[in-house]
Amino acid sequence: MKACNESLKDLAIIHDEENMDTFVSLYFDGRDEHFIRNREKAVESVLNREELETFMKTMEKIKTYLEGHKPSDIAVFASDKHDYFEVVSFPAEVENALVVDTAPYIRPLAEFADEWQAYTLVLLNSNHAKIFTFSCGEITEEEELSAHIKNRHKKGGMSQARFQRLRKGSIHAFLKDVVEELTRTAEKDIILAGPGEAKKTFYEMLPKNLQEGVLSVVDVDMGGEREIFEESHEIMAEREKEERIELLEVIKKDILTNGLAVYGIPATLNAAKNGQVEVLLVEKDYKQRGWKCEHCQSAGDGILASCPVCGKETAEADIVEELVRFAEETDSLVEFTSNEDIKRIGHVAGLLRYK
Secondary structure (H helix, E strand, O other): OEOOOOOHHHHHOOOOOOOOOOEEEEEEOOOOHHHHHHHHHHHHOOOOHHHHHHHHHHHHHHHHHHHHHOOOOEEEEEEOOOOEEEEEEOOOOOOOEEEEEOOOOOHHHHHHHHHOOOEEEEEEOOOEEEEEEEEOOEEEEEEEEEOOOOOOOOOOOOOHHHHHHHHHHHHHHHHHHHHHHHHHHOOOOEEEEEOOOHHHHHHHHOOHHHHHOEEEEEEOOOOOHHHHHHHHHHHHHHHHHHHHHHHHHHHHHHHHOOOOEEEOHHHHHHHHHOOOEEEEEEEOOOOOEEEEOOOOOOEEEOOOOEOOOOOOEOEEEEHHHHHHHHHHHOOOEEEEEOOHHHHHOOOEEEEEOOO
């Protein structure tokens, strides 16, 4: 089972080239089983014969998995036709949804990945360190380092001054090892935590690029992991809120100065498809009816029976879902906001890599 941002790009590039509704995307809280059965009945009533056969086989695999694992707050992406089955876990309660389409439905997944950004937490003192890598609110990697450093010397032995010099040297060597491990693990979005002065010394030993990546330094006991986990999540949530405000201000400024910004569905969709969007900003919960062509991967707002690019039959789509898909395919950063300003400039906007 993967964390919510590990599967996004892989899911974004999957589609049924025959333009058939063969992918099932189930977001499930693990409790309301009546929801699944009700959605099954609704879907079965509208699919054609071939799609219905695939859907029923796919749902059997999904229900077998649910019965065997009893999971909660997950997403299952599956297609019997394409022999595809992927399960993704979430750090918070999901809103139940069952979608059948020509491709996996990834927008809720992208929203979770945006809300629960990846970061690194370093919890350390002078002789013990733990490095936690968080992705979508869950620990995806954990490293632990320790050093045996004496706290006092025996009477009649070495002088106190010499003992302190040796101890200081041992601490420095240990912290250097932690720096090397952190360099391997992270580049940005780092939170330092722990008791005493060790974390300050550690910060001063970091190379400049990692110092710039430190978001916060927190005093906490080494045994206070639960406390610092909660606090670090709050730090990241506040940082994300501030970043979205800053991003929207940059977009608005670039619109005024005819800079590297696009806004509104048509322009933003075209730029995202061409791989020009560096950062995509979407109004949370906004949907707009549109069309997509699985043959040439074109898409647009409104309703079209045939693709204006290749002439093939199109399928109805949530055009914002297609916009998010294009962004994920081309390694754009996708952000969601409820700020009223995004609504006024067309519900979606982006900062470009180039014009």
